Amino acid sequence: MSTTPVYPARAIVDLDAIRDNVRALRSTAGSAQVMGVVKADAYGHGLAPAARAALAGGATWLGAAQTREALAVRAAVGPGPRVLTWLYSPGAPFADLVREDVDVAVAGAWALDELADAARAVGRAARVHLKVDTGLGRNGIMPGDLPAVLDRATALQSEGALTVVGVMSHYALADEPDDPSVKMQTHAFDEAVRAVEAAGLPIEVRHIANSAATLTNPAAHYDLVRPGIAVYGLSPVPQLAVPGDHGLRPAMTLEARLATVKRVPAGHGVSYGHAYTTTQDTVLGVIPLGYGDGIPRHASGGSLGPGGPVLVGGGVDDVAAPDAGLGTARVLRIAGRVCMDQVVIDLGPYAPEQAGDVVTLFGASDGLTRAGAPNAEDWAQAAGTISYEIVTRLGARVPRVYVGTAGRETAGE
Incomplete structure (x- = not known):
C-alpha cells in the first residue's frame, strides 16, 4: 500500500470490473438499453469514475436519485449520455436540470408545474418520465391519480413546456422473482403504459427493472433496465446466485x-x-x-x-x-x-x-x-444487512484508489 501520503486504510476500486459488469448486464438485457445507476456516490465507489466506467461498458443512460448527484454526473460525462434523476422535493433546481439536459422523473402533479416553470425560464422543454406506484408503496403516482396527472402533462406538452419521454416504476420484491407481487406489478405497469399512450403521449422508454429484475426476469426488461448493485459486481439475489453466476465480479x-x-x-x-x-x-x-x-x-x-x-x-x-x-x-x-x-x-x-x-x-x-x-455479502451476513449497505456506507475519510483503464481517457485520470 505504498500510496502517498500513507493512509491507514483504503478502498481499491477496479474500474475495469465496473466496465465488464456493465458489458455482462448488456448481454443479459437483450435489446433493452442499460442505465448504470450511480446514486449514493456510485454505491460508495465514486460517482464520476464509476459513471465513466459504466459508459465504457456500454451503458447509454446514467441514473442518480438526487438532483445534485445528477448534475454532478452530467458535469463528469459531458453531453451525450442520457441522465435521469427521480428524488427531490419542491424547490429543487429544476432550471439547472433542464438547462443541463437531465431527464426528471415525476411522481406528482406539482412537479409538472415546477418543471414547466423552469422550462419556460430556460427556454427548452423538460424531459419527463412519469413514475407510477405499481405496488411498492413508495415514491410514485398512484394509478387512481394518473388520469389527472396525464391531463396536466398533456396540456403542458401541447404548450411545449415539457415532453413525456418515459414511464417507470419499481418492484417491491424483484429479488424474489416467483413472488406473486412481481406479476401483479408488471400488470399494473402495463396498464399505466397503456393509459399514457391513450392520452396521446408517445413514449421513448418504459423501465421497471432493477438489478434483480434485470438478472432474473427477462419479461421486465422493456426498453431500458436500471441495474445498480450489479454494476459494482455484487449479487442482488445472494440466496439464488453469486456474482460469478451472472458474469459479474466485485469492483x-x-x-x-x-x-x-x-x-x-x-x-x-x-x-x-x-x-x-x-x-x-x-x-x-x-x-x-x-x-x-x-x-x-x-x-x-x-x-x-x-x-x-x-x-x-x-x-x-x-x-x-x-x-x-x-x-x-x-x-x-x-x-x-x-x-x-x-x-x-x-x-x-x-x-x-x-x-x-x-x-x-x-x-x-x-x-x-x-x-x-x-466479500461484501459475508459482511452483510455478519451484520444482518445487505451488501448494498456495506459498500455504500463506506465513509469519505477512506480514500478510493482507482485501478484499471476504463473511462480514464475521458477522465484524464
Missing part, C-alpha cells in the same frame, strides 16, 4: 494496515464492554477502521455475534503484488465491539504479523486480493 476491495500488534494474557477483555475475552495467551491486532468509516457496529463479535470477517496474511502491497512476508492467509473475525475508529482481531498465540501488515476486510479474489478474501 471494490477494502484494505487496512494493522496499527497495533501486541501480546496479551489469557482472560484479557477486548474492546468496549468486554464482549470478547481471550481464552489463551494471544496476539491482538488493531485495525484502524470503525463505524466512523462505515464499518457496521452490528458486525461486532464475541458474545455480540459472529463478527465481521477479515483476511489476515493475505493482503496486497502496491495494489496487485502479494506481500510474501506476511503470515499464512487465514480469515479471522472481529473480536468484541466495533468502535468509532478501530476494531480488534485475535491473531492467535503464534501470529507472525506486525504493525503495518495489510489485512483485507472484503474484496474480489481476482488479483487485487489473495484467494479466500471475504
Whole structure:
C-alpha cells in the first residue's frame, strides 16, 4: 500500500470490473438499453469514475436519485449520455436540470408545474418520465391519480413546456422473482403504459427493472433496465446466485494496515464492554477502521455475534503484488465491539504479523486480493444487512484508489 501520503486504510476500486459488469448486464438485457445507476456516490465507489466506467461498458443512460448527484454526473460525462434523476422535493433546481439536459422523473402533479416553470425560464422543454406506484408503496403516482396527472402533462406538452419521454416504476420484491407481487406489478405497469399512450403521449422508454429484475426476469426488461448493485459486481439475489453466476465480479476491495500488534494474557477483555475475552495467551491486532468509516457496529463479535470477517496474511502491497512476508492467509473475525475508529482481531498465540501488515476486510479474489478474501455479502451476513449497505456506507475519510483503464481517457485520470 505504498500510496502517498500513507493512509491507514483504503478502498481499491477496479474500474475495469465496473466496465465488464456493465458489458455482462448488456448481454443479459437483450435489446433493452442499460442505465448504470450511480446514486449514493456510485454505491460508495465514486460517482464520476464509476459513471465513466459504466459508459465504457456500454451503458447509454446514467441514473442518480438526487438532483445534485445528477448534475454532478452530467458535469463528469459531458453531453451525450442520457441522465435521469427521480428524488427531490419542491424547490429543487429544476432550471439547472433542464438547462443541463437531465431527464426528471415525476411522481406528482406539482412537479409538472415546477418543471414547466423552469422550462419556460430556460427556454427548452423538460424531459419527463412519469413514475407510477405499481405496488411498492413508495415514491410514485398512484394509478387512481394518473388520469389527472396525464391531463396536466398533456396540456403542458401541447404548450411545449415539457415532453413525456418515459414511464417507470419499481418492484417491491424483484429479488424474489416467483413472488406473486412481481406479476401483479408488471400488470399494473402495463396498464399505466397503456393509459399514457391513450392520452396521446408517445413514449421513448418504459423501465421497471432493477438489478434483480434485470438478472432474473427477462419479461421486465422493456426498453431500458436500471441495474445498480450489479454494476459494482455484487449479487442482488445472494440466496439464488453469486456474482460469478451472472458474469459479474466485485469492483471494490477494502484494505487496512494493522496499527497495533501486541501480546496479551489469557482472560484479557477486548474492546468496549468486554464482549470478547481471550481464552489463551494471544496476539491482538488493531485495525484502524470503525463505524466512523462505515464499518457496521452490528458486525461486532464475541458474545455480540459472529463478527465481521477479515483476511489476515493475505493482503496486497502496491495494489496487485502479494506481500510474501506476511503470515499464512487465514480469515479471522472481529473480536468484541466495533468502535468509532478501530476494531480488534485475535491473531492467535503464534501470529507472525506486525504493525503495518495489510489485512483485507472484503474484496474480489481476482488479483487485487489473495484467494479466500471475504466479500461484501459475508459482511452483510455478519451484520444482518445487505451488501448494498456495506459498500455504500463506506465513509469519505477512506480514500478510493482507482485501478484499471476504463473511462480514464475521458477522465484524464
